[in-house]
Amino acid sequence: MLLSVDNLHAHYGKSHILHGVSFTMAEADIVALLGRNGSGRSTTLKAMMGWLEPTAGSVRLKDKELAGRSAHAVARQGLGYVPEERLVFPNLTVEENLHMGMLSGVDGAPRWSVDDMYAYFPRLRERRNQKAGTMSGGEQQMLTICRSLLGNPLVLLVDEPTEGLAPKIVDVVTDVVRDIHRRGVGVLLVEQKMSMALKVAQRVLVMGHGAIQFDGSPQDIQARGDIRREWLEVA
Numbered sequence: 001m002l003l004s005v006d007n008l009h010a011h012y013g014k015s016h017i018l019h020g021v022s023f024t025m026a027e028a029d030i031v032a033l034l035g036r037n038g039s040g041r042s043t044t045l046k047a048m049m050g051w052l053e054p055t056a057g058s059v060r061l062k063d064k065e066l067a068g069r070s071a072h073a074v075a076r077q078g079l080g081y082v083p084e085e086r087l088v089f090p091n092l093t094v095e096e097n098l099h100m101g102m103l104s105g106v107d108g109a110p111r112w113s114v115d116d117m118y119a120y121f122p123r124l125r126e127r128r129n130q131k132a133g134t135m136s137g138g139e140q141q142m143l144t145i146c147r148s149l150l151g152n153p154l155v156l157l158v159d160e161p162t163e164g165l166a167p168k169i170v171d172v173v174t175d176v177v178r179d180i181h182r183r184g185v186g187v188l189l190v191e192q193k194m195s196m197a198l199k200v201a202q203r204v205l206v207m208g209h210g211a212i213q214f215d216g217s218p219q220d221i222q223a224r225g226d227i228r229r230e231w232l233e234v235a
Contacts, residue, residue, distance in 0.1 A: 002027050002186050003155050008057035008067070010047040017043045019210040020057070025155065030177065030187045032197035034221075034232060035207035041190045042084060044207070045157045049081045050074040061154060062108075078106040080153030084160040084190075086144045090133025094124050097132050097147055105152025110184045117146035120176050138169040145176065155186040162193055174200060194232065198222070206231045 003025040010018040018040050025031055035041050046052040048059050050071035059067040066074050075081070089097050098114050105111060118125035121142040127135065132143055141161060148156060158177070162170045170193070177200050181187055191197040197204070198218040206214035206221065208231040214221065221227060 001025070002029070002062060003188075004058070004060045005044075005048065006058040006060075008044070008047055008059065009055045010043055010052055011055050012043075012052075017210050018047060018054070018057075021207075021210070021212060023205055023212055023215060025186050025188065028181060028184050028186050029203060030181050030189060030201045031203045031205060032201035032218075033188060033190045033205045033207060034194060034197060036232065036234070039207040039231075040210040041207050042159055043210075045081065045083075045159050045188070045190060048074075049079060049157060051081075051083075062106075075151055075153075076103060076106075078109055078152075078154035080148040080151050080156040082144050082148045082156065082158040082161060084163065086137075086140045088132035088135075088140050088143055088147075091131060093129050093131055094135075094143060095128045097143055098124075098150055101147030101150040103151040106154060109152045109154045111152055112149045114150070117149065120179075121146065121172070138165050141165060141169075141173070145173070149180065149185075153185060155188065156180065157188045157190075159190045160192060161189070162191065162196055170196065 001024050006022050008018050008021040021044055033041050047054045050069055054067050057067060061077055061079055064077050066077060124142055161173050174196055177187055189197060201218055204216060204218055204221045205212050206227060213231050214227045
């Protein structure tokens, strides 16, 4: 098992957000984490990555315990993170941002280069000397994905990668997620667009009330109208 999350709890102050989140990922799976706004999806990624310290539970990546460690320590163990907020370094150029993400990586993780990133997103090569803060939202999303990949992760946590993007850019990002998987990186994908998530995922997790309410295949969730109505659809 590549990744195991067991009984994960997290709070924001006195607010109890995650209530015993548990799931596993096999080698190089793409797992979609779906749910309504406020269900706990982004908080799950932040707690796994060390951006938010869990109050209980375990996060194990290839038998190494990550829960409670700092974000930079988690990254060095092979967990990468593409935050919803993108968080580029606005006063650094595209190429400087990419170099900021570089880590040596752990044994067994695929290796990535800046040239690989430019092959995925030729627009970044064209803007390699442009300051990241002056780029469009779509370009910043490309840059954030690439910066995270240059950490050579075993698993990449991706939070809402297509939010606010034009349809053509959504298609490009979808293809990149598929290729990351083909090259041997596991992907945990938080995504509002259910259609996009079901195109790329081998498994689907549905969150509600800070816990996993459903775990199955894309075909399973398509067949379960009751689950979609209760935990995904907006009346």
